[in-house]
Amino acid sequence: MHSDRAGWGLKIAAFGGLLFLHLPILLIFLYAFTTEQRTYQFPPPGLTTQWFGVAWNREDIWPPMVLSLQVAAISTVLAMILGTLVAGAMARTRFFGREQISLLIILPIALPGVITGMSLRSAFAIMEIPFSVWTIVLGHATFCIVIVYNNAVARMRRLSGGIMEASADLGANTFQSFRYVLLPNLGSALLAGGMLAFALSFDEVIVTTFTAGQQSTLPIWMLNELVRPRQRPVTNVVAIVVFVVTFVPILLAYYLTRGGSETAGAGK
Amino acid sequence: MTAAVEFSNVTRHFGAVRAVDGVDFTIAEGSFFAMLGPSGSGKTTCLRLISGFEKPTGGRIRIFGEDVSEVPPHLRNVNTVFQDYALFPHMNVADNVAYGLMVKGMARAKRMRRAEEMLALVKLDGYGGRKPAQLSGGQRQRVALARALVNEPRVLLLDEPLGALDLKLREAMQDELKALQQRLGITFVFVTHDQHEALSMADQLAVFNEGQIAQIGTPEDIYARPATRFVADFVGSSNVLPPEVTHALGGPLAWASLRPEAMHLHTSEGARLMGEVNSLRYLGGATRVSLRLMAAEGGAEVSVLVPAGQTLPLVGSTVGLGFDQTALHVMERA
């Protein structure tokens, strides 16, 4: 008779693995309070809260911050519109080309980001399109569509297929069915998709480096600080900001779609 | 009187599959019409053709004389009780029931009053505030019924509405549906694969097989005088006799049906018909005895219903067989 309890070895490996996933992020918080600004000395020689004030007053942080928020907001709205449209089409019965379309939607995240980035860069070069907020948005919205789409489709799978027919049967036209039946049932999944898309866009760096030109988003600013560090704890403060701005929507998305499988897996 | 629903040579093909293949029938106004058949026989597709969720590949459908070829589902004065009920999960029961009135623009106070009336009709008064998820299967079924009736449809379509309920509840609902239909006087079109349900509830019955109607008529007609082997077999597990057996039993050389309850057993001595008992199946009120007819009669397998209380033969024994000659029904078609 085998006992149905996990062995100690498995328990240690599993919980150790989870800790391994989380502990490094805590260090970011610790280092934001260190008094040492030229090295990553551990343990920190002293603790201070001065870097939050310093970061607040650093003028080179604000424009990237604003740009990142702008890009994430525009990309999210675009992705929510486009992702919802595809999901709406895919929710209907089978049609010719369905498989090809779903492959096309997943492609931008299935292929490495460097390819998406380099592709866009090639297209901009050929068409002589100057870099702007919109060139960044073009890339971000493309890979955010799939996030919204995945969420919407997962929710649709859980809904009873008959409710749209029931609505029409009771006298509602297509627009009334959308407004009174589909949207209320899909709303939270779409919102969750939008939040994940926002988090993803706000944090994206790989595609962005190819589509931003001389512009600097917050992740690009961070990347420059990582390659050529100046005031290291200030970078930590910014890292905390980035972490929180992405973490909160992710957590909200989780609560909006609890019980489903929307946020799992093939995301980023 | 115009027919409530009229199908003229209607077909519906899905690619190479002929789901409905040249169907003609009329449903009289105010009748309880059942469509009976195994799954995939085309009965549900016919229902969806009436509601408008399927469009005919060919033929014409009229509802109260009006050709509905160009009328989308939401403009047809026909409502459906769906198989899985398809209640709106985000709305409470009252809003579900009032939905049809809301999309027509009726004021909230008025439609809520109507919804409450409809809930009372299906004996769910006071449940308006609940969510569908908080109801039992039978209650959901009643909500679906109230929701479909609130629009005062001239035809109500029911797609295997009792399929998900347990036996006792199903029988109670059968009586209730029948009573409701008689009280409201509207035409009910009822799809089912359960022959007992169809026989006990319908005024008129259409038996579907492979996209076509095998027979249409009153339940008595169909039960006593099946037109084809399929009908005889599907409706009430009749004995289907091949031509040579029919002939041996004194009929013409044609396929025939013989109801198990129209036959009786006696001792084998001097019997005109003999058979060897293959198996016994106890059914409660009666026992179904399967026997193989002796070679002279063509060796067909028949079953006989022996009422409770009579002595049962042993498996393997040979028994004599009698039957009511008038019950031998010769079928029009094979």
Place this chain on the structure above:
Amino acid sequence: MSATLATRGLGDKLTGLFWRKPNLLLMLLLMPPLIWLGLVYLGSLAALLVQSFYSIDEFSGVVVPEFTLRTYGELFRAQNMDIILRTLMMSASVTIGCAVLAFPIAYFAARYARGPWKAAFYLGVMLPLWSSYLVKIYAWKLILAKEGIIGWAAGATGTTPILEAVLSIPGIGGNSLSTSFLGTWMVFVYVWLPYMILPMQASLERVPQSMLEASADLGASRAQTFRTVVLPLALPGVIAGSIFTFSLTMGDYIIPQIVGTSARFIGLAVYQLQGTAGNIPLAAAFAVVPIVIMVIYLMLAKRAGAFDAL
């Protein structure tokens, strides 16, 4: 009362139109996203391909827009082949590392975690997956630095000689962990680990408990059950996860730039060639390499039935 209701306005008229022509609504829904993805994304991929068949004039540094295979030919130079092979080695070893680390977590979460623990494991894997990529890398720069927590821990436990011995291994060692191949590998494994856990857990959850019991009933030991029942059933999940870890590692150019030696990977080569070097054709040709590898990989994975676990 009639059999049909009157049309009440534009909404009803359009609904009727959509009903009569079901493909019309489908087309209207799909048009905007397909135009976007088709034009922006497929158009760009086409542009990438086109660029990769151009070449660069060696003297003026200007892109010559004429069809040539010369740029692809350059990929086969020794230094470029080095980059491709190094990237493949790294992707493969990261995938193995992720699979080994992910297995106990996925196995425990799928088989033993119940109720709130299940949710905790799910969140515990999902949050690191979604949280900021750069922040995660940055955290490892702190950890791996010579004066960082690992160096400190080695000093505190008296294991500094072991750390130094590891770092002195040629090929994977270096001055400190943050400037070694080993360091790059560790960060890759950390960052992509959740992508391995989730599909693995999904496929393990599909192993019915009854099958494990059946195996035990038939007299298999725990180890035998594990080897002959659990592992083969988990394999599609491992392959699905490996698609992510392999593809993500292959295309990444941020991690080797921040942690590791100055040796280049495909992603970094693409980035530098299109940027400072201004050789967009060669960058494009380099970017086609991961596409080709991933297409082959996906075809193999599909044959192994990995897509059911996604």
